[in-house]
Structure formats: structure tokens, C-alpha cells
Amino acid sequence: MNIKKTVAIATAVGALGALSVPAMALENEFHGMYRLRGMMTNFENAGVANTAVVPATSVPVVDANGNIVVKNTAAKAATTALKQDARTTTLLEQRLRLQYTAKASDDLKLVTHFEVDSTWGDAAYANGRGVGGGMAADSVNLETKNVYLDYNCPLTGANVKVGIQGASDTYKGIFFTDDVAGIFASKKIGEVKATAGFSRLYDYAGAAPLGQNKSDLYLLDAKLSVSKDITVGGAYYFLRDNQANVAASNAINIHVIGANAAVKAGIVSADAFLAYQDGTEFTLAGRDLSAWAGQFAVKANLDKAGTVHANVLYTSGGKATDKDAKAWQSLNSSSVSNANHNVSSNAYYDANMLLLMRSKWNMDSDKSVISTTNNSNHGVTLLAAGYDAKISDKLGASANIGYAMASQKDGADSGSIGTELNIQVDYKLFSNLTASFQGAFVVLGDGMNDDSATARLLAGMGAAKSADNPYLAGFMMNYTF
Amino acid sequence: MRKITVTAVLMLLSLFAAPAFAAPFKVFVAKINSTGVKNSDEMQTTIQTLLASRLSxxxxxxxxxxxDADAVIHGTYISIGKIFSLDAIAKTAEGEVIxxxxxxxxxxxxxxPAVGSLAEKLTAELLNLSVSMTTALTSKKENKEETPKTDLIINNEIKKAAVGEFIKPEIPVATANIGWLSQRLDxxxxxxxxxxxFSDGSREMFLADAHRLTCYKLEQGKDLKLVNSTILENTEKIISLDTMERDGGVxxxxxxxxxxxxASQVWFLKDDKLTQSARGLGYYFRTNRINGGEKKLYIQAMGRTEDFYGEVAEAARNGADIIPGKKIRMPRHGNIYSFSxxxxxxxxxxxxxxxxxxxxxxxxxxxxxxxxxxxxxxGSELYxxxxxxxxxxxxxxTSRWIFMNQRIQITAKGELLVGKNDGFWVxxxxxxxxxxxxxxxxxxGSSLEEKWHxxxxxxxxxxxYLDESENELFLLQTxxxxxxxxxxxxxxxIKKVE
Structure with a gap:
């Protein structure tokens, strides 16, 4: 090897070294989750999530259930999920989530979050999300949940998150909770933490966005820590949904304004919120929106006896004949891959229900008797209570009971939707791996057995006459890191 | 061509170095200290004899x-369970570790066989040193006024990585390997x-796992003696353990x-009796010698949304009442456990x-x-x-994990101690x-510089934990x-810091 070559190689190595210096400062952070859930049920169906009825019209503004269905470009068939003589099925689903964060410094990081969902036996050699559990597997099924920059602005000191990210309202998700593309900036000033944000939910031109017909969400949120045990806050959201073939002047405008508070006193902690919705140009021309929701939750820490908690949720309902629309509006998204699905982008996980309301443990089988807090314009009145016990260092158990009724029964004889009783036993095999057994049973209310099929739509998905009570028995392995 | 030149120079140098082997290097093997073994005295003599024999x-x-020796060999034999370690250092008459x-x-x-290996390693190091010392001595004799820089470089180069219990990267300083290891603790x-x-040299030590607090008495050279213990409820997890002497107890x-x-708790130990003074307190506790000064009690609260709320404050306790005192402003990422x-x-x-x-x-x-x-x-597994x-x-x-980290301890001299764990799976x-x-x-003055580890x-x-008064470093291992x-x-x- 001659000197020139040696010098050239040394220079190249030096240059590579210099280039790699910034990379040396990068922190690679990984988090993830694997969950396997096996179910024996007469209710859940993998891949048939929160089916909602949508009229066969090409330009729906709000679906027949009153849900604001963003990007609702195709007509969707009505399905009835609560059936008589409902067959018992067994399902095994799994979910992998991988989060990689490239942290350049305390002030700058890129967060990415990926997901692979499969139901055992579903399909192999397939291209698309939510499959790959069939014999031979080998599917292209990686989903990108989040890609966003998280940085602290050197000029303002505000924390900014920009990109596709998980976001939720301050009302425990009853208006929206989902992954969205947007920019959210928050800053702590004294004891106040203020957040401002914008999100482009949909561009109705689809894969070739034009920036004309779109659904945008704006938000302002502030929370004051009065003391270590008390916080109070206020929030304002503005949704402007200008769908295709709808003049800008007829776009949906929804304003949501509300207040929230949390307090701890001794062994008791509680939180509450109240929110009001105001809007224009709703399902009927010239009809305005005037709806509200409220929630109260309390938890008592009973020392070695465990924890008891209770929740009350109310979202207003309305009639089609009302002068102003009075039903609380909640956001849904629309699945491109399955035109028969509207996926709920709102929830009230705090109720700890497994069948009656959306369950926090659900994956592809994300089905519930009441799938949205709008609940087909009937609204929801929910009472729930639960008890959590820690029997040993590794063994824990919880039991919950919940009763739900329509806030507006809209002509039905009864507004009662059902009562759920569920239990869950958790055993910690390792610090990161928990095995759980779940059981849930719902006694459907009188409203779900009304003679009128319309009345039986008290819960969005509807029910057949004398439908079987839904039940679920299952186990779960949950590994997180 | 260059390679040939370099090779020739190296060969010549080795020829020059050869005369250095002519005079034998004299060593004296001192008694080997042994820890954690039965028949300690007998073992000391046995290993000393064996090492002397293998070095000769x-x-x-x-x-x-x-x-009469150019260097004195000091050694320690430490046995932990079945595993043992034989350590040796060679010192000149002036006490310099060579x-x-x-x-x-x-x-x-x-x-x-291990004594044989130790002797081989020592021999290699001492002979290398012998070459450099002889060369340096020769150069000094030839030109007393000029310091032979090349010898200094060689001397630095042949210094192996320090292997004492305390590794000092800059200037090697004598260290002792006196150590004590407890029995296996459940x-x-x-x-x-x-x-x-106590006046007899014994002391109290407290250990805590997730749900259990255990008090031990440590007497010099003996196993830890269980004094008292209490088990908390399954619903409770201990994330911090701190002590403060009071009224003849702790x-x-x-x-x-x-x-x-x-839902923090305060216990009191006196006359080997453990009594609960308070429970269900809504504070993080830490006793700390900030600036290496007096040991004080510090508190911080948990917020509704923040894991650590507000400033850290000095505190006094009156029964179940915690009385906050002077506040300390926290910098970014600072909380009661992460700062000093x-x-x-x-x-x-x-x-x-x-x-x-x-x-x-x-x-x-x-x-x-x-x-x-x-x-x-x-690096901590506690959360x-x-x-x-x-x-x-x-x-x-449904929950988020908040990891506790290793605490920072400041000594009266202003030195900063911090633990560091390395993982195979983090x-x-x-x-x-x-x-x-x-x-x-x-x-x-401008950065933190490592003194030893x-x-x-x-x-x-x-x-x-470092006990400054005794210069003893306590290490807890899982x-x-x-x-x-x-x-x-x-x-x-326990490791003695010298």
C-alpha cells in the first residue's frame, strides 16, 4: 500500500469520524408492548369494530346516528350486532407496538411508533394492516401510528410536538382521543400549563390533498395547579369540518368549551368536568347545536383493603325534531380499508367496562354496546363503580359494575341499555409481564328489547328483538417495556 | 523500506535492553491478607509461601x-461464596506502586494454579519495569542534567490499567483492599x-425491599445480626429509605x-424495638448532607399531574405533622432524589x-x-x-413507570459520589x-473530574453509601x-477508601 492510499484512507476514516460525532450524542430509546388476548364470546368479532349505521347517501355530513364521521365518502351498511341465539366464538388476537425515539438532546427528539395487529388464523401472504396470523404468516402488516418531533423551543421555552401523534381532549376522551396529525405547543408559566394546538384531521381530496375541503381542529387548554392537591382548568376546542361538495358557508362549526378540576383530600381523590357544545349548520339546514356533557369520578384509597372508585358520565341526547340539535357530538374516523366501518375516535375508558362501553384492553375486536359517547344522538347516562384489590405482591383483582341508559330515549318506552358486571384477575409473572383473566356479562335493558326496531337503536349498533345478553370470558398476556 | 528500518531499530533496541536482565530483580513477599475464608491465618502463610516459590x-x-528488596509484594485473598480473587501490588521502598x-x-x-498465574503476571510486569528502570538509571548516569523523555513515555506505556479496588486514572495512589462481605441476606x-x-465499633444498618424493612447490627468482622424487621402491606411499595438519629434512637x-x-411512613428504632411513628404521609422523604454539611430531612410533594410537585424543602417532624421549612429551588430535571x-x-x-x-x-x-x-x-431497577x-x-x-435513580452523595471535602450500573438488558x-x-x-472549577471509581x-x-468518618464504602448487591x-x-x- 503506497503512502497516498494510506493518507487517503486515513483522511476518509477521519472524515467519517467527524461526521459521526453528532450521532454519538444521540440517545436511542425503545419502548414497546406485546399483548395476546384470547376470548370466548357471543359479541366480539375481530376486525369488525364499532359498526355504525350510515345512510346510503354520497355526501353525509353527519351520520344517521348523529356521529360526525370525518371523511365519510362511502355509504355504509347497517349491521345488527346484538342478535338472538348469538353464536359463541373464540378469538385470539395479538398486538405488537414498538416505539423508537431518537433523542438528540434533552430538548429535541424524534418519536416514532409502529404497530402490528393480527388475529390468529386471519390471513397469510397478505398485504395490509391487521392480518398475518394465518398459517405461514409472512404478511406486510406494519402500521405507522406516530411520527413526530418533540422539542423545546429555544426562543419561547415552549414544548412543541409536531407531526402525527396521539392526542386527547381534557374531557377523558369523550369528544376525541386518537392519533392525529398536528402541532401542539405547551408552556408552563408559574403554576399554569397552557397548550395551544392545531390538527388537520382530514383533507377530503384524500391521497392527493388540495387543502380546500378539510376537517380542522383547533384547541386551547390551560390547567392551574392551585396546590399539590388541587388543579383547575379550562379548555376550548373548535372543529371546522368542510366536507366535499359542501359550500364553505355550510361547513360544520362546533365549539366546545368547558372546565375541569381535580382534588385530593386524605384518602379520597376526585375529578370532574363540565363541557358545552355550540355549533351551526347541522343535519337540518339552519339547525344549530346546543349540547353538553358532565362527569364526576371519585376514588378512595382504603389502605390494605384496596381501592374503590365510582364514575358518573352524562352526555346529552336529542331528537331529530328538536329545533336545535341537543345531542353531544363526538368524533369518529373512517377506515379506508373497510368501507363498512366507522371507527370511534372517542371513549370513556375510565368506566372500566369491557362490553358496555369501549374497553381499554380492546384491539381489533374493539366493539362495545355503546361505541360512541354520542350514542346515535341518544347520549349516554352511565353509572359505574369498581373495586381493586392487591391480594399479594403479584396477584391483583378488580370487579366493576356499570349501568347505562340513553339520555334521550326518543320515543322508546325505556331508555335502559344495560348493566355490566365484570371481573379481572391479574398475575404478575415478571415485572413487565402480566397474565390476566377477564369475565364480563351484560344484562340488556328494556330499551334494547323494545318492539320498535328504531327504539332498539338506543345503543348505536342496534339490537334484534330478544337479543341475547352479551358475554365474554378471556385471558390476556401483556408485556410492556 | 520503512518497515525494514523500524524493524531494525526495534531489534537493536532489544539488544540494548538485554543486559538489563543480567541482574536479578529482588522482591520480598509480604503476608497475604485474606477475607471471607476459614483458617484465615493459615491461608495467609500458605499463599505467601506459594507465591514466593512461584515468583522465584x-x-x-x-x-x-x-x-533487601527492590520491591515488596502485598496481596489480598478475597473469597465471596465459592468465587475468589487474588490481588497483588508491588511497591518500592518509597511506597510507590510499580x-x-x-x-x-x-x-x-x-x-x-491461580497463585501460579498471579506469579507469572507479576513476573512479566516486574521484568518490564526492571528494563525501564535500568534504562532510566543508565541514562541518568550518562547525562544527569537531561531528563530522558523517551524513558518517561515508556514508563507510562508499560503501566497497566490499575486493578486495585479503587481505580485512580490519573496518579496512582496507594489503596487498600481491605474488604468485608456479609452473609447472603434473604x-x-x-x-x-x-x-x-456504637462505642464498641458496631453499627446499625437498614435494608428495605419492596415491602419489608429490616434492621441489622453490624459488628466488625462478623455476620450481620438481625435486630428487627417489619413487613408492609401488599398494596404498599417502599421507594426510599432514609434515617435520622433522634433521642437515642433512629x-x-x-x-x-x-x-x-x-403514603409514607416513619418508624423509630430504639433498644432493638421498632415502632411506627406515623403513616399515610403525602411526602417523598430524603435525608441528605447538602454541601457535605449537616444531615437534614428534606421533603417534596406529589401533584395531581406531576410526579414531583413544587420545590424541595427542609422539614421538621412533630409526630405525624410534617413542618416544611426553607425551600430549595430545583433546576431542570431536579427533584428530591435526583439533586444535590x-x-x-x-x-x-x-x-x-x-x-x-x-x-x-x-x-x-x-x-x-x-x-x-x-x-x-x-441506573436503577427500582420504580x-x-x-x-x-x-x-x-x-x-394503564400506568406509567417512574424509575428511581442512584442518588448523589456529597462529602465534607466537596467530593461527589454517584453510583453507576451497567446492564445487559436496559x-x-x-x-x-x-x-x-x-x-x-x-x-x-469548570468540570467534574474523576478521582477514583x-x-x-x-x-x-x-x-x-459512604461513611466518611470511617472512610468505608458500603455496597449493596442483588x-x-x-x-x-x-x-x-x-x-x-464494605470497602475501605484510602
Missing amino acids: SEKIQVVEKAS ARTFVQGKNEDELI GASNLMASGRK DIYLTVIRSGEL QFKDLSGNVFTVVINPDGYLVVYDQNLSEIWRSNDKFG FKKDDDANMRITGE LGNSRSYKSGAVYCLVWN TRATQNYMPDY VQRPGIKTEGASSLS
Whole structure:
């Protein structure tokens, strides 16, 4: 090897070294989750999530259930999920989530979050999300949940998150909770933490966005820590949904304004919120929106006896004949891959229900008797209570009971939707791996057995006459890191 | 062509060096200290004789008096369970350490071969040194006025990595390998604190695992003696253990998390009796010698949304009443467990924080960052959880994990001590460390400079503590992790810092 070559190689190595210096400062952070859930049920169906009825019209503004269905470009068939003589099925689903964060410094990081969902036996050699559990597997099924920059602005000191990210309202998700593309900036000033944000939910031109017909969400949120045990806050959201073939002047405008508070006193902690919705140009021309929701939750820490908690949720309902629309509006998204699905982008996980309301443990089988807090314009009145016990260092158990009724029964004889009783036993095999057994049973209310099929739509998905009570028995392995 | 030239020069140099082997290097083997073995006196003599025998060769002469020797060999034999370590250092008459080495074995059957290996290693180091010393001596004789720079470089080059219990990267300073190791202790303890010291040299030590507080008495050279113990409820998890002497006894502050909320407890130990003074307190507790000063009690609260709310404050306790005192402003990432303060020679106070990524960050009096370490420190498997339903959709968990980190201890001299664990599996919230060490750093006016660090432990090191008055470093190790059928086990060791 001659000197020139040696010098050239040394220079190249030096240059590579210099280039790699910034990379040396990068922190690679990984988090993830694997969950396997096996179910024996007469209710859940993998891949048939929160089916909602949508009229066969090409330009729906709000679906027949009153849900604001963003990007609702195709007509969707009505399905009835609560059936008589409902067959018992067994399902095994799994979910992998991988989060990689490239942290350049305390002030700058890129967060990415990926997901692979499969139901055992579903399909192999397939291209698309939510499959790959069939014999031979080998599917292209990686989903990108989040890609966003998280940085602290050197000029303002505000924390900014920009990109596709998980976001939720301050009302425990009853208006929206989902992954969205947007920019959210928050800053702590004294004891106040203020957040401002914008999100482009949909561009109705689809894969070739034009920036004309779109659904945008704006938000302002502030929370004051009065003391270590008390916080109070206020929030304002503005949704402007200008769908295709709808003049800008007829776009949906929804304003949501509300207040929230949390307090701890001794062994008791509680939180509450109240929110009001105001809007224009709703399902009927010239009809305005005037709806509200409220929630109260309390938890008592009973020392070695465990924890008891209770929740009350109310979202207003309305009639089609009302002068102003009075039903609380909640956001849904629309699945491109399955035109028969509207996926709920709102929830009230705090109720700890497994069948009656959306369950926090659900994956592809994300089905519930009441799938949205709008609940087909009937609204929801929910009472729930639960008890959590820690029997040993590794063994824990919880039991919950919940009763739900329509806030507006809209002509039905009864507004009662059902009562759920569920239990869950958790055993910690390792610090990161928990095995759980779940059981849930719902006694459907009188409203779900009304003679009128319309009345039986008290819960969005509807029910057949004398439908079987839904039940679920299952186990779960949950590994997180 | 160049290669040939370089080779020729090296060969010539080796020829010049050859005469140095002519005179044997004289060594004296001192008695070998032994720890953790039965028949300690007998073992000391046996290993001393064996080592002397194995060292003796044409090039090394073992002499009978230290005064006749060019170097004196000091050694230690430490046995931990079945594993043993033989360490040796060679010192000149002036006390300068000129060679260090060690060997390890898995059981006593490997002891005799290990002595042979140790002798081989020592011989190699001493002969290398003999060459350089002779060369230096020759050069000095030839030209007394000029310092032979090349010899100094050689001398530096042949210095092996220090292998004593305390590794000092800059100027090797004599260290002692006097150590003590406890018996195997039931339960994987996460935390350690010291109590009172008695006139007979004994002292109290406290260990805590997730649900259990155990008080031991430590008498010199003996096993830890169980004094008292209490077990908390399954719903309670201990995340911090601190002590404070009071009224002839010891207040034991346990920071406890119950259902995601603080429910801390205070216990009192006197006359070997353990009594509960208060429970259900909504504070994090820590006793700390900020700036290396008086030991004080500090508190911080938990907020509705923040894990650590508000400032850290000095506190006094009256029964179950906690009376907050002077507040200390926290810099970024600073909380009751991650921060400490030290003073420089001019008396300026600096705040140091170990940030969530494990870097040490130093802040000035205005809490502006002025220095950040390039190396990571800390690392702990201890955590607590808080309800986090709001992020359930993203994390897949109903709770979020908040990891405790290694604490920073400041000595009266202004030195900073911090633990450091290395892991074979540290991925997100899944942590499994394999070894730990304690680092001593000193502020040099512009950055923290390493003074020494201990040799890595064989196991995960959950906690450490330096007793400044005795210069003794306590290291807590997890020798067996808890599993489905076992509660795990720990051991406690003491290293003398010199």
C-alpha cells in the first residue's frame, strides 16, 4: 500500500469520524408492548369494530346516528350486532407496538411508533394492516401510528410536538382521543400549563390533498395547579369540518368549551368536568347545536383493603325534531380499508367496562354496546363503580359494575341499555409481564328489547328483538417495556 | 523500506535492553491478607509461601527481608461464596506502586494454579519495569542534567490499567483492599441506610425491599445480626429509605407508594424495638448532607399531574405533622432524589442533578446549566407506578413507570459520589443490570473530574453509601433477583477508601 492510499484512507476514516460525532450524542430509546388476548364470546368479532349505521347517501355530513364521521365518502351498511341465539366464538388476537425515539438532546427528539395487529388464523401472504396470523404468516402488516418531533423551543421555552401523534381532549376522551396529525405547543408559566394546538384531521381530496375541503381542529387548554392537591382548568376546542361538495358557508362549526378540576383530600381523590357544545349548520339546514356533557369520578384509597372508585358520565341526547340539535357530538374516523366501518375516535375508558362501553384492553375486536359517547344522538347516562384489590405482591383483582341508559330515549318506552358486571384477575409473572383473566356479562335493558326496531337503536349498533345478553370470558398476556 | 528500518531499530533496541536482565530483580513477599475464608491465618502463610516459590526464577530473586528488596509484594485473598480473587501490588521502598495484577477462580481447587498465574503476571510486569528502570538509571548516569523523555513515555506505556479496588486514572495512589462481605441476606433489597454507631465499633444498618424493612447490627468482622424487621402491606411499595438519629434512637423514613399515591411512613428504632411513628404521609422523604454539611430531612410533594410537585424543602417532624421549612429551588430535571449541592473552594454553591438519561448536569447559582457529563451514571431497577389511563391508547399500559435513580452523595471535602450500573438488558422500562460501581468526582472549577471509581461489582448494585468518618464504602448487591417462587437475595460489602 503506497503512502497516498494510506493518507487517503486515513483522511476518509477521519472524515467519517467527524461526521459521526453528532450521532454519538444521540440517545436511542425503545419502548414497546406485546399483548395476546384470547376470548370466548357471543359479541366480539375481530376486525369488525364499532359498526355504525350510515345512510346510503354520497355526501353525509353527519351520520344517521348523529356521529360526525370525518371523511365519510362511502355509504355504509347497517349491521345488527346484538342478535338472538348469538353464536359463541373464540378469538385470539395479538398486538405488537414498538416505539423508537431518537433523542438528540434533552430538548429535541424524534418519536416514532409502529404497530402490528393480527388475529390468529386471519390471513397469510397478505398485504395490509391487521392480518398475518394465518398459517405461514409472512404478511406486510406494519402500521405507522406516530411520527413526530418533540422539542423545546429555544426562543419561547415552549414544548412543541409536531407531526402525527396521539392526542386527547381534557374531557377523558369523550369528544376525541386518537392519533392525529398536528402541532401542539405547551408552556408552563408559574403554576399554569397552557397548550395551544392545531390538527388537520382530514383533507377530503384524500391521497392527493388540495387543502380546500378539510376537517380542522383547533384547541386551547390551560390547567392551574392551585396546590399539590388541587388543579383547575379550562379548555376550548373548535372543529371546522368542510366536507366535499359542501359550500364553505355550510361547513360544520362546533365549539366546545368547558372546565375541569381535580382534588385530593386524605384518602379520597376526585375529578370532574363540565363541557358545552355550540355549533351551526347541522343535519337540518339552519339547525344549530346546543349540547353538553358532565362527569364526576371519585376514588378512595382504603389502605390494605384496596381501592374503590365510582364514575358518573352524562352526555346529552336529542331528537331529530328538536329545533336545535341537543345531542353531544363526538368524533369518529373512517377506515379506508373497510368501507363498512366507522371507527370511534372517542371513549370513556375510565368506566372500566369491557362490553358496555369501549374497553381499554380492546384491539381489533374493539366493539362495545355503546361505541360512541354520542350514542346515535341518544347520549349516554352511565353509572359505574369498581373495586381493586392487591391480594399479594403479584396477584391483583378488580370487579366493576356499570349501568347505562340513553339520555334521550326518543320515543322508546325505556331508555335502559344495560348493566355490566365484570371481573379481572391479574398475575404478575415478571415485572413487565402480566397474565390476566377477564369475565364480563351484560344484562340488556328494556330499551334494547323494545318492539320498535328504531327504539332498539338506543345503543348505536342496534339490537334484534330478544337479543341475547352479551358475554365474554378471556385471558390476556401483556408485556410492556 | 520503512518497515525494514523500524524493524531494525526495534531489534537493536532489544539488544540494548538485554543486559538489563543480567541482574536479578529482588522482591520480598509480604503476608497475604485474606477475607471471607476459614483458617484465615493459615491461608495467609500458605499463599505467601506459594507465591514466593512461584515468583522465584533466574530473573527474580525472592529475598527474606523487605529492606533487601527492590520491591515488596502485598496481596489480598478475597473469597465471596465459592468465587475468589487474588490481588497483588508491588511497591518500592518509597511506597510507590510499580505493579498491580490479579487473578480470579471459581472454587478453592483453582487456588494453587491461580497463585501460579498471579506469579507469572507479576513476573512479566516486574521484568518490564526492571528494563525501564535500568534504562532510566543508565541514562541518568550518562547525562544527569537531561531528563530522558523517551524513558518517561515508556514508563507510562508499560503501566497497566490499575486493578486495585479503587481505580485512580490519573496518579496512582496507594489503596487498600481491605474488604468485608456479609452473609447472603434473604430478599432482594433495593435500599440501604446506616443508623447509629456504637462505642464498641458496631453499627446499625437498614435494608428495605419492596415491602419489608429490616434492621441489622453490624459488628466488625462478623455476620450481620438481625435486630428487627417489619413487613408492609401488599398494596404498599417502599421507594426510599432514609434515617435520622433522634433521642437515642433512629427515625426511619420510608417513602411509600400506595395505589399510585404517596403514603409514607416513619418508624423509630430504639433498644432493638421498632415502632411506627406515623403513616399515610403525602411526602417523598430524603435525608441528605447538602454541601457535605449537616444531615437534614428534606421533603417534596406529589401533584395531581406531576410526579414531583413544587420545590424541595427542609422539614421538621412533630409526630405525624410534617413542618416544611426553607425551600430549595430545583433546576431542570431536579427533584428530591435526583439533586444535590456542593461548594467550590470559593464557597460558591452549585447544584448537580442526574438527569433521566443518566448524565450529571451541574448548574450555577442562577440554575443555569454550566456543565454536563459525557458519561452516563446512575441506573436503577427500582420504580413506582402512577395511573395513566389518559395515555393507555399510546403506551398500552394503564400506568406509567417512574424509575428511581442512584442518588448523589456529597462529602465534607466537596467530593461527589454517584453510583453507576451497567446492564445487559436496559430497554425502555425493562431493566436488568449486571454490575455496578461507585464513582468519586471532584469539581475542578469548570468540570467534574474523576478521582477514583471502584471495581465493578459482580451483580447489580441497587444502592451505596459512604461513611466518611470511617472512610468505608458500603455496597449493596442483588445476588439473586426475585422471581415467582423466590424473594431473591442480597449481600452487603464494605470497602475501605484510602
